[in-house]
Amino acid sequence: MKKFSVGIDIGGTNTAIGIVDEDGNVLVKGGIDTPSHGDIDKYVKEMADAVKEMAKSVKLTNPDSEILGIGLGAPNGNYYSGTIEYAPNLSFKGVVHLIDLLKAQFPEYKYLALTNDANAAALGEMIYGGAKEMKNFVMYTLGTGVGSGIIVNGDLVYGHDGFAGECGHTTLIPGGRLCGCGALGHLEAYCSAPGMKRTAFELMAKYNAADSLLADKSFKELDSKMIYDAAEKGDKVAQEVFELTGKYLGQGLADTVHHLAPEAIFLFGGPTAAGDYIFKPTIASMEQHLLPIFKNKIKILPSKLKAGDAAIVGASALVWKEMDKEA
Amino acid sequence: MKKFSVGIDIGGTNTAIGIVDEDGNVLVKGGIDTPSHGDIDKYVKEMADAVKEMAKSVKLTNPDSEILGIGLGAPNGNYYSGTIEYAPNLSFKGVVHLIDLLKAQFPEYKYLALTNDANAAALGEMIYGGAKEMKNFVMYTLGTGVGSGIIVNGDLVYGHDGFAGECGHTTLIPGGRLCGCGALGHLEAYCSAPGMKRTAFELMAKYNAADSLLADKSFKELDSKMIYDAAEKGDKVAQEVFELTGKYLGQGLADTVHHLAPEAIFLFGGPTAAGDYIFKPTIASMEQHLLPIFKNKIKILPSKLKAGDAAIVGASALVWKEMDKEA
Structure with missing residues (x-):
């Protein structure tokens, strides 16, 4: 049956x-x-x-x-x-x-x-x-927000109250960007799809980048897919958005590794479709933040779930x- | 038997x-x-x-x-x-x-x-x-370094490789103080006993505080017990060291809560002997960084193990x- x-x-x-x-x-x-x-x-x-x-x-x-x-x-x-x-x-x-x-x-x-x-x-x-053979791993979902799920010894970690796995709300930048939850500097405010848009606007402001391919989009219009397309076309601002998003995300992933020492961290969601644009700087930044004992050991992988x-x-x-x- | x-x-x-x-x-x-x-x-x-x-x-x-x-x-x-x-x-x-x-x-x-x-x-x-009845909690040990141990569902989390629970090496301040491990801005560089000393020296420099009770100690001499004694005597620099250490630590504890949703976080080690001086600002800072769903829910407790x-x-x-x- x-x-x-x-x-x-x-x-x-x-x-x-x-x-x-x-x-x-x-x-x-x-x-x-x-x-x-x-x-x-x-x-x-x-x-x-x-x-x-x-x-x-x-x-x-x-x-x-x-x-x-x-x-x-x-x-x-x-x-x-x-x-x-x-x-x-x-x-x-x-x-x-x-x-x-x-x-x-x-x-x-x-x-x-x-x-x-x-x-x-x-x-x-x-x-x-992709985690069929794994007992200890973490999943980060990047979308409108940033969610996460933690597996330890083959079981989901629910915590004391059922709400564990809110890694999107760890603090990356003290006193930094306003997060949807009301706190400042949370990872979600940098590494979600809207977070990437905020980074793009910061960079256009910083460089006065009227020549960027993103410069004709309003704050309401711009999305992470447009940033990816512009990066593919060689747009410097868009490429730096991915560099910075990876830098932020890698810092957060290192914090997760220092808590849990997972075999792998899976990334899921729209921004991960950008492949190396997001994975390369993420991995480089994570490695830079890790204790020697964890370096070159933790796999950062794209989710195998169909979007x-x-x-x-x-x-x-x-x-x-x-x-x-x-x- | x-x-x-x-x-x-x-x-x-x-x-x-x-x-x-x-x-x-x-x-x-x-x-x-x-x-x-x-x-x-x-x-x-x-x-x-x-x-x-x-x-x-x-x-x-x-x-x-x-x-x-x-x-x-x-x-x-x-x-x-x-x-x-x-x-x-x-x-x-x-x-x-x-x-x-x-x-x-x-x-x-x-x-x-x-x-x-x-x-x-x-x-x-x-x-x-103090955790006899608990199944989900975290222990932070504050001393020369900052260590941690994580209990989920009544078992210690060892992670994939046996080295989980290195919360002292999460990043608090990107590009911040040099940590003993070689990375920048780790929690240990702020919340360990030497971290408190570093904060005291920063504050004496900031305020040109020749009148501080700590001002006659060399960098080699000063320790966290002296900072506590000075705080007790009303020394403003020493008191601010505890305020800042609590602010730093609370930020880190919030990150841990967002990963694991523990029932409690226990603090152990020399600096915790300062009682309210360290616990009050730590709790205030943690609460400030938490998602609403975790606020006023997570206990921050002194370890009951004999020092x-x-x-x-x-x-x-x-x-x-x-x-x-x-x-």
């Missing part, structure tokens, strides 16, 4: 849902709006209906199959309690007992589990991706991990 | 040895010189003779007792391989297979294990000290942990 799991990724505006096999292939996927109305019961009902519809279609093509459970990635998702707690980008206020609500909809599913999206991505990397499916696939990995824990 | 373990702490100049009961009481202790001759076989023989002598005396007063093993704390001590690797402050070159050498001397002991001193201190805190015995006691904790793993 084939085994499948459901992966659900709850974002600020969209909730992606898919059914995934044991190799990380997505059989069917779809989505619903993440509501702005704050009515969690209505939202869970919509979510459950969508899952049931997908499950039906999977059953048609795979009669001899079983869905074992649902894994969810959500901002401020707490694995221990199965709750979403005070998520700044969601309309649900306070503490939402999402797993309890879903259990009521799916009494037949054995495993339901919730964490944040970056933790889910780390599990996805271990179960389906489009990663959120669903990562979330679905929670189910196999729960199954594995029980065995 | 009473059970005892041997704790050995290998420092740059002295090797402390003691026999410890299950409550962390030291029954007998002593020490040998850590040799500068680099002859590991001779050193292990001396160490073994000292242990055997102590074991004999313990057996006399506790005939119905058993020594279960030896735990060792040593710079660059690798738990996985039982080796000391390229320790900068020891005369033994390259990789020294200490556990293998000791096993040959003590075939009757069930458990022999090695890690670095800060990791051992973290285990000591969990087994004998004089902590190194021996921490090392001895490795033995009970090994026993526990086997059970």
Whole structure:
């Protein structure tokens, strides 16, 4: 009998849902709006209906199959309690007992589990991706923000309260850029896609760079893809954005190595598509900050999760991990 | 039958040895010189003779007792391989297979294990000290350097290579003070006892503070105890040293919280004897750097290990942990 799991990724505006096999292939996927109305019961009902519809279609093509459970990635998702707690980008206020609500909809599913999206991505990397043989590694997800997930001895680190792995909010530059969280100088303010844009604007200001290929873009318009395209065309400002982003990120990765001594750190997300532009300066900067005992030892690798499916696939990995824990 | 373990702490100049009961009481202790001759076989023989002598005396007063093993704390001590690797402050070159050498001397002991001193201190805190009920916490040891040990789900984090928990070498100030390891701006260069001295000298320079109680001490003379005494007497420079040290340390602790979400961080070592002088600004600074989800949640606590015995006691904790793993 084939085994499948459901992966659900709850974002600020969209909730992606898919059914995934044991190799990380997505059989069917779809989505619903993440509501702005704050009515969690209505939202869970919509979510459950969508899952049931997908499950039906999977059953048609795979009669001899079983869905074992649902894994969810959500901002401020707490694995221990199965709750979403005070998520700044969601309309649900306070503490939402999402797993309890879903259990009521799916009494037949054995495993339901919730964490944040970056933790889910780390599990996805271990179960389906480039970390299958690894027991100690870290995942950094670079996007609108910077998330991270930490694996120690083959298990995700949830910490005392369920919220471990917020490496995007370590301090890189004391008193530096304002972070979305309100603090100053956090890694996320430098190494996220918007952070790269901020670096580009700083550099254009510094060099009075009216001749840069980025100089005709407004602050609202500019994105990390444009910076990459300009770098490819030889634009000095754009190239220096990658140099600096790598310098910042490498400093942060070294801090992570000094905490955890992982075998590898995986990088995931839009900015990593730039390949050597981002990986080379990141690795050089990390090495420069490391104790001799760690030098030339820690692999910095691109994630092997497929960009489009990663959120669903990562979330679905929670189910196999729960199954594995029980065995 | 009473059970005892041997704790050995290998420092740059002295090797402390003691026999410890299950409550962390030291029954007998002593020490040998850590040799500068680099002859590991001779050193292990001396160490073994000292242990055997102590074991004999313990057996006399506790005939119905058993020594279960030896735990060792040593710079660059690798738990996985039982080796000391390229320790900068020891005369033994390259990789020294200490556990293998000791096993040959003590075939009757069930458990022999090695890690670095800060990791051992973290285990000591969990087994004998203030973290008995905790599963997720971190230990920072402030002394000549700054070490750390990380406990996740009740186990010490050794990382991929055995060397995890080097939080003293996270970067606080990019391009800042030269660290003993050769990198710039590491936490150890600010929050160790010598780091506090460096801050005092910076402040005397800044304020041209000839009236400071610290102004008649040379760079070689000044130590953290003198800074504490001066602060107690109302010396403004000395008080600001604690304010700044706390500010630096709190920034680093916040980085650790963002990685690991521990229940508590324990502080151990000379500078922590200053109590509120160091704890208050450290906590204030940490809180300022934390994500809202972590604020007012993480305890910063003084270690409950007795200062004089902590190194021996921490090392001895490795033995009970090994026993526990086997059970």
